[in-house]
Amino acid sequence: MKRHLVSAADLSRDDALLILDTAEELAQLSGRAVKKLPTLRGRTVVNLFFEDSTRTKTSFEVAEKRLSADVINFAAKGSSVSKGESLKDTALTLQAMGADAVVIRHHASGAPARLAQSDWLHGSVINAGDGTHEHPTQALLDAFTMRRHLNPGLGNDLSGRRITIVGDVLHSRVARSNVLLLKTLGAQVTFVAPPTLLPIGIDSWPCEVSYDLDATLAKTDALMMLRVQRERMNAAFFPTEREYSRRYGMHGGRLARLPQHAIVMHPGPMVRGMEITAEVADSPRCTAVEQVANGVSIRMAVLYLLLGGATLADTPSTNQSEAAK
Amino acid sequence: MSTYLIRNAQLLGGPAQDILIDGGVIRQIGAGLTAEAEVEIDATGLIALPGLVDLHTHLREPGREDAETVLTGTQAAAKGGYTAVHAMANTFPVADTAGVVEQVWRLGKESGYCDVQPVGAVTVGLEGKKLAELGAMHESAAGVRVFSDDGKCVDDAVIMRRALEYVKAFDGVVAQHAQEPRLTEGAQMNEGRVSGELGLGGWPAVAEEAIIARDVLLAAHVGSRLHVCHVSTAGSVEIIRWAKAKGWDVTAEVTPHHLLLTDELVRSYDPVYKVNPPLRTAEDVHALRKALADGTIDAVATDHAPHPAEDKDCEWAVAAMGMVGLETALSVVQQAMVDTGLLNWEGVADRMSHRPARIGRLVGHGRPVSVGEPANLVLFDPAYRGTVNPDSFATRSRNTPYRGLDLPGRVHATFLRGVATVLAGELVAPEELA
Amino acid sequence: MTTQNELPRPPHQVLDGADITRVITRIAHEIVERAKGAEDVVLLGIHTRGVHLARRLHARLTQITGREIPLGTLDITMYRDDLRLKPARALEHTDIPADGIDGRLVILVDDVLFSGRTVRAALDALGDIGRPRAVQLAVLVDRGHRELPIRADYVGKNLPTSLREAVQVRLADTDGQDAVLVGDRDHAAPSRSARHDSSSQALAADPIHPE
Numbered sequence: 001m002k003r004h005l006v007s008a009a010d011l012s013r014d015d016a017l018l019i020l021d022t023a024e025e026l027a028q029l030s031g032r033a034v035k036k037l038p039t040l041r042g043r044t045v046v047n048l049f050f051e052d053s054t055r056t057k058t059s060f061e062v063a064e065k066r067l068s069a070d071v072i073n074f075a076a077k078g079s080s081v082s083k084g085e086s087l088k089d090t091a092l093t094l095q096a097m098g099a100d101a102v103v104i105r106h107h108a109s110g111a112p113a114r115l116a117q118s119d120w121l122h123g124s125v126i127n128a129g130d131g132t133h134e135h136p137t138q139a140l141l142d143a144f145t146m147r148r149h150l151n152p153g154l155g156n157d158l159s160g161r162r163i164t165i166v167g168d169v170l171h172s173r174v175a176r177s178n179v180l181l182l183k184t185l186g187a188q189v190t191f192v193a194p195p196t197l198l199p200i201g202i203d204s205w206p207c208e209v210s211y212d213l214d215a216t217l218a219k220t221d222a223l224m225m226l227r228v229q230r231e232r233m234n235a236a237f238f239p240t241e242r243e244y245s246r247r248y249g250m251h252g253g254r255l256a257r258l259p260q261h262a263i264v265m266h267p268g269p270m271v272r273g274m275e276i277t278a279e280v281a282d283s284p285r286c287t288a289v290e291q292v293a294n295g296v297s298i299r300m301a302v303l304y305l306l307l308g309g310a311t312l313a314d315t316p317s318t319n320q321s322e323a324a325k
Numbered sequence: 326m327s328t329y330l331i332r333n334a335q336l337l338g339g340p341a342q343d344i345l346i347d348g349g350v351i352r353q354i355g356a357g358l359t360a361e362a363e364v365e366i367d368a369t370g371l372i373a374l375p376g377l378v379d380l381h382t383h384l385r386e387p388g389r390e391d392a393e394t395v396l397t398g399t400q401a402a403a404k405g406g407y408t409a410v411h412a413m414a415n416t417f418p419v420a421d422t423a424g425v426v427e428q429v430w431r432l433g434k435e436s437g438y439c440d441v442q443p444v445g446a447v448t449v450g451l452e453g454k455k456l457a458e459l460g461a462m463h464e465s466a467a468g469v470r471v472f473s474d475d476g477k478c479v480d481d482a483v484i485m486r487r488a489l490e491y492v493k494a495f496d497g498v499v500a501q502h503a504q505e506p507r508l509t510e511g512a513q514m515n516e517g518r519v520s521g522e523l524g525l526g527g528w529p530a531v532a533e534e535a536i537i538a539r540d541v542l543l544a545a546h547v548g549s550r551l552h553v554c555h556v557s558t559a560g561s562v563e564i565i566r567w568a569k570a571k572g573w574d575v576t577a578e579v580t581p582h583h584l585l586l587t588d589e590l591v592r593s594y595d596p597v598y599k600v601n602p603p604l605r606t607a608e609d610v611h612a613l614r615k616a617l618a619d620g621t622i623d624a625v626a627t628d629h630a631p632h633p634a635e636d637k638d639c640e641w642a643v644a645a646m647g648m649v650g651l652e653t654a655l656s657v658v659q660q661a662m663v664d665t666g667l668l669n670w671e672g673v674a675d676r677m678s679h680r681p682a683r684i685g686r687l688v689g690h691g692r693p694v695s696v697g698e699p700a701n702l703v704l705f706d707p708a709y710r711g712t713v714n715p716d717s718f719a720t721r722s723r724n725t726p727y728r729g730l731d732l733p734g735r736v737h738a739t740f741l742r743g744v745a746t747v748l749a750g751e752l753v754a755p756e757e758l759a
Numbered sequence: 760m761t762t763q764n765e766l767p768r769p770p771h772q773v774l775d776g777a778d779i780t781r782v783i784t785r786i787a788h789e790i791v792e793r794a795k796g797a798e799d800v801v802l803l804g805i806h807t808r809g810v811h812l813a814r815r816l817h818a819r820l821t822q823i824t825g826r827e828i829p830l831g832t833l834d835i836t837m838y839r840d841d842l843r844l845k846p847a848r849a850l851e852h853t854d855i856p857a858d859g860i861d862g863r864l865v866i867l868v869d870d871v872l873f874s875g876r877t878v879r880a881a882l883d884a885l886g887d888i889g890r891p892r893a894v895q896l897a898v899l900v901d902r903g904h905r906e907l908p909i910r911a912d913y914v915g916k917n918l919p920t921s922l923r924e925a926v927q928v929r930l931a932d933t934d935g936q937d938a939v940l941v942g943d944r945d946h947a948a949p950s951r952s953a954r955h956d957s958s959s960q961a962l963a964a965d966p967i968h969p970e
Contacts, residue, residue, distance in 0.1 A: 001846075001847075021850075025852060025853070034886075037838070038838060039838075039842065086635065086639050108641060109641065110523065110641045113593075113594045131524055132525075133523060176524060200517060201521040205521070304847055306847070308837075309845050309847030310845055
């Protein structure tokens with residue numbers, strides 16, 4: 001594994017499977033009396049959130065606390081408009097506080113990459129979502145959920161599984177991370193969206209593209225609905241909410257046309273009535289809640305694998321003592 | 326004023342010769358000159374080029390002296406082999422009145438390192454709504470002939486038409502920053518494969534090309550001169566080629582960085598690569614090189630855009646756009662155009678001195694290196710190989726995309742009307758400029 | 760003191776397959792005897808070889824008692840005190856029997872008892888899983904050199920060793936044969952690969968030169 005997790009592209013197939021398998025083991029913890037491991041005692045993890053995200057932040061925080069890390073929540077107020085304290089100064093502050101890892105959510109694409117490459121801080125950087133770029137732990141928990149349903153078992157990948165991702169691909173960091181990771185794990189990805197919500201250059205991505213949701217349903221093992229923000233409507237990406245829902249929304253009729261084994265996924269928060277009806281969202285085939293639970297296991301696995309062993313912060317011991325027996 | 330005897334300099338299209346500079350002009354050229362001179366320079370292996378002329382420089386003064394001043398900017402220009410630069414109008418206050426352009430012009434005079442020809446804003450405050458007093462700026466001591474809202478596009482077709490027409494009265498030219506504003510809202514980099522992957526707002530080529538297409542048609546319609554700033558796409562080249570074939574009076578410039586760098590570099594998210602217009606694709610770079618070689622693009626212009634460290638030492642989205650370029654321009658052109666066989670040194674002199682001087686209607690610049698001409702020239706060592714070290718720059722800012730890169734060539738000496746501003750690659754001290 | 764010139768001794772066998780089988784049988788009988796019929800015993804094998812030994816012990820106990828003794832596995836990776844000396848390692852499966860360990864006599868099973876640190880970690884792990892009535896320890900080999908106040912309740916063989924020696928337990932399940940070997944630590948020591956700290960973003964910084 002690399003020292004940082006900035007992009008799903010940072011993960012080799014072995015890395016990804018190691019994370020999924022580790023998460024599978026750690027998932028047991030939630031059934032135990034003491035849901036805590038001492039592994040990251042003395043490690044300091046900073047949750048640096050420049051953008052509000054209760055769900056992702058809570059998920060990381062639970063994961064960090066279950067591993068006994070010292071958790072610092074650093075809510076960096078400020079938008080792309082108001083400058084305030086710079087990313088650099090914030091990073092230098094965290095470095096001075098001795099952060100072993102920084103979990104960063106930022107509205108600007110590339111901010112975690114900047115942190116990881118800079119000499120502003122020395123700890124691991126974990127991307128918790130940057131702008132419209134990537135959200136690698138979301139992709140990992142999605143893959144974890146898919147594997148449990150479509151190809152369960154340690155060491156298994158997703159080869160040959162057909163994943164359809166529907167919605168605002170253009171602005172989706174979830175879509176970007178997913179296509180990279182799913183490709184690494186051998187799945188076949190199809191994006192379905194109106195042409196206005198697909199990025200220029202998508203023809204070079206490792207995926208198929210369709211404008212027709214109904215045509216892809218029968219060939220789908222997992223259907224992932226992306227959130228569509230209502231403000232996109234004002235920017236002429238599509239004419240009306242109603243038309244979007246009709247053409248690209250998931251409803252009971254479409255659910256019935258999915259193969260029996262297929263699941264419906266949503267990274268949340270769902271816009272019910274827009275991209276997904278309540279009937280689908282609340283159906284047992286929708287894994288949205290399960291995804292949230294899996295998120296904790298995945299984030300524990302990532303934190304353990306990045307921070308649990310020797311890190312740069314530790315004085316490297318030249319004479320590594322044999323595993324004590 | 327000293328006299329200089331330059332020994333054995335390579336002249337364009339001829340053998341190595343000696344050059345005698347005296348009284349601000351080139352007095353003699355020949356083999357084995359015997360004239361007495363206070364300073365003798367061994368120029369063996371060096372090329373004598375006419376002093377370079379930049380159509381597009383941001384000197385930042387007044388207003389952003391933390392990024393650059395007229396003094397530091399002209400020193401950087403001299404180190405890059407320039408003897409004249411056009412100072413863009415997007416200062417604080419904007420150079421949209423006779424008072425501001427005269428101030429910049431006067432600061433240039435006082436610096437002594439390089440002539441500064443102020444560019445006047447087309448519209449008041451660069452706001453694109455109301456024509457600035459173009460005539461007054463022309464009649465001022467600065468004698469403005471080039472007008473530009475650079476940094477912003479004159480996107481209102483009527484305003485653009487009026488400006489093109491109006492400056493005909495004094496042989497002016499409008500230099501357009503071609504960028505359709507609506508198509509580039511929130512744009513962060515070239516729109517294409519890389520922007521899609523990086524999740525950065527796309528800056529489509531068509532946003533530049535649509536404005537250029539409109540402007541060449543407007544210029545043709547009203548019979549005016551049009552200059553297109555920093556052309557960056559293959560499509561823009563096609564439109565300009567078409568306009569020129571029609572016989573319309575259209576000129577264009579390209580920056581050194583658009584001749585060498587591509588948007589693949591943005592993958593680092595390092596804002597040193599953030600620039601307006603954005604770095605484009607390899608196909609665009611090829612098309613721009615070809616267009617500069619065949620003359621479709623008339624000039625290399627640096628778009629030297631200094632920014633203080635804090636405006637680049639940040640996340641991409643909030644970083645300022647622009648790169649410094651005066652001190653590396655000739656080396657980049659050598660790398661991209663000469664060493665690739667696309668352009669010879671005569672061509673470099675044409676695109677970096679003669680033609681830009683003619684577009685700006687500058688007197689005394691862009692002249693050949695021959696007897697009787699003003700002694701504006703640069704001695705350049707094309708065999709030099711060095712690593713770009715921004716700490717050695719004269720510009721006040723360090724935002725160069727070439728840091729640590731090996732580039733060919735080095736300016737050995739620069740002369741402004743017979744006064745050495747650079748000798749042995751080093752700036753001459755201000756008190757010795759006389 | 761080890762002198763550099765002295766050649767490391769090749770490992771020699773101290774227990775063979777039959778010895779190991781005999782030892783496991785003996786330990787099983789001891790457990791039944793001391794645990795009063797092993798009524799409330801839960802066997803937990805510590806990864807990796809402790810799991811296989813626990814499975815064999817379990818089979819033997821089932822034979823002796825005629826009852827199914829709860830068997831589980833314990834991965835103590837997350838509780839190790841030497842985690843930071845190496846890159847993070849993959850986890851093994853922890854499998855606690857369905858009825859849990861609360862109020863039970865948990866017998867931890869491992870191959871070699873040495874410093875005692877593994878057992879310390881296993882005790883910590885147990886504490887997070889439940890509250891056993893008592894915890895006992897069964898090992899195939901006790902080689903001495905304890906670094907913590909820990910002792911085994913059932914020992915297959917006490918093996919006095921020097922610190923420069925390494926004890927190797929081989930089991931058919933993982934190593935193709937059953938044997939316990941002792942040899943010099945340096946003999947054919949597997950090379951420890953240096954830790955690679957690849958930086959995250961090794962991206963092309965070079966401008967293109969299309970020609």
